[in-house]
Amino acid sequence: VIRTWVRDEAVRAHSPLPARDPRPFHERLPGYLASELVAMPELAAVTGVRSVHLKHEVERFGLPAFKMLGASWAVYRLLEQHVGRDLSAEWHQVDDLRSLVAERREVTLTTATDGNHGRAVARVAALLGFRAHVFVPVGTAAARVAAIEAEAAAVTVVPGDYDEAVRVAAATAATNVWVVSDTSWPSYEDVPAWITEGYATLFLECDEQLDSLRARQPSVVLVPVGVGSLAAAAALHYVRPGRPAPRLLAVEPIGADCLAQSLSAGRPVSVPGPHPSSMAGLNCGTPSDIAWPILRDTISGAVVLDDDPVEQAMRLLAREGLVAGETGAASLGALLAVAASADESMRLTLGLGPDADVLLLCTEGATDPANYERVVGATPAEVASRRQRPPATRTGAAGAAADRAG
Ligand SMILES: Cc1ncc(COP(=O)(O)O)c(C=O)c1O
Numbered sequence: 001v002i003r004t005w006v007r008d009e010a011v012r013a014h015s016p017l018p019a020r021d022p023r024p025f026h027e028r029l030p031g032y033l034a035s036e037l038v039a040m041p042e043l044a045a046v047t048g049v050r051s052v053h054l055k056h057e058v059e060r061f062g063l064p065a066f067k068m069l070g071a072s073w074a075v076y077r078l079l080e081q082h083v084g085r086d087l088s089a090e091w092h093q094v095d096d097l098r099s100l101v102a103e104r105r106e107v108t109l110t111t112a113t114d115g116n117h118g119r120a121v122a123r124v125a126a127l128l129g130f131r132a133h134v135f136v137p138v139g140t141a142a143a144r145v146a147a148i149e150a151e152a153a154a155v156t157v158v159p160g161d162y163d164e165a166v167r168v169a170a171a172t173a174a175t176n177v178w179v180v181s182d183t184s185w186p187s188y189e190d191v192p193a194w195i196t197e198g199y200a201t202l203f204l205e206c207d208e209q210l211d212s213l214r215a216r217q218p219s220v221v222l223v224p225v226g227v228g229s230l231a232a233a234a235a236l237h238y239v240r241p242g243r244p245a246p247r248l249l250a251v252e253p254i255g256a257d258c259l260a261q262s263l264s265a266g267r268p269v270s271v272p273g274p275h276p277s278s279m280a281g282l283n284c285g286t287p288s289d290i291a292w293p294i295l296r297d298t299i300s301g302a303v304v305l306d307d308d309p310v311e312q313a314m315r316l317l318a319r320e321g322l323v324a325g326e327t328g329a330a331s332l333g334a335l336l337a338v339a340a341s342a343d344e345s346m347r348l349t350l351g352l353g354p355d356a357d358v359l360l361l362c363t364e365g366a367t368d369p370a371n372y373e374r375v376v377g378a379t380p381a382e383v384a385s386r387r388q389r390p391p392a393t394r395t396g397a398a399g400a401a402a403d404r405a406g
Helices: 023-028 041-047 068-083 094-100 116-128 142-149 162-170 190-198 200-212 229-238 258-265 291-298 307-319 330-340 344-349 369-376 380-384 396-405
Strands: 003-006 036-039 051-056 108-112 131-137 154-158 177-179 220-224 247-253 299-305 357-362
Touching: 003 258, 003 344, 023 068, 023 200, 036 200, 041 051, 041 330, 051 200, 068 116, 068 190, 094 116, 108 116, 108 162, 116 131, 116 142, 131 142, 131 162, 142 154, 154 162, 190 200, 190 229, 200 229, 220 229, 220 330, 229 247, 229 291, 247 258, 247 330, 258 291, 258 299, 291 299, 299 307, 299 330, 307 330, 307 369, 330 344, 330 357, 369 380
Parallel strands: 051 357, 108 131, 108 177, 131 154, 220 247, 220 357, 247 299
Antiparallel strands: 003 299, 036 051
């Protein structure tokens, strides 16, 4: 562990954003399946906590990260805003939706990304028959650029860091160019709020999966943080008025720890690039404008890491047949680093003592296969073949309907 921050006052609940449940929408998209929740008793024993569960976001709608949950819901809400009505009763399958928006074929979706979000936006654009233009910071791994291009998107490399790519993407906004950013700034709030709302599906699945495993709900949730939209979704889900909340611990890379620095300062702080960590999804220099006040009031602690414990976490997961990329392994890297620390009081103040029930959000698969192989010593396919994935589960209404249909 390079650095930790611990809140010294109680957390304060925020009411959910003007909420609509995104799950019925996600369940109608082709290929919806709940991502797996893996119980890891041996890891709990090794790290000195009571239980560990890992939400393994290695595949969402065919892409190796959780980001489709936010991008798809936000584009859908944006579409509804443009047509001026709630579309939910007007379609059953994505083909119906594509027909409904046929007259908007000239639309281009544009965004900045360090990989996963842009790829998800490109996939959504293709589903709806729109074009996509994605801006990436200089230094983005070639495999990540190629993966976005493979979604039929145009990719522009911006000579600067992630924040600069956001500025360049935002400047393209026009009547038929819709910006789908997962970070917000003054006057640009709707889309990032919908992205956060879309991530709710992941947490609803966790609740149900823990219940069906008869496991305890978490006392600590480790959340990887880039701009903080995912962490804000965790906060809106878990920190509610009038009920006990788990501690939310933010995990950030050294050199891009904008949230940890903001929490220490009590105001939003930018950490300019270059951001050299291999946790590319977390290499963001500024917390999202709308996420910040939520995170300021709800995050219990932060753990700032270098790449070493994260690479250790990738190898440990690989031994279990679980593929996790650098960003995906960050939450486990934080748990390993805290558990290995001689500072027991730090472990306890973070809530990671022997009675902790830990939920790790493992948010991506191997999005840079060459680096994955360097770190792990095997390809993602070799690692995945070490493990038999239990039959995929559908949760919620679609799951119940599928079960009834046999
Ligand atoms: C795989 C992965 N995990 C976590 C994050 C962090 O999410 P946020 O930027 O909403 O904090 C990202 C962001 O790009 C990501 O790609």
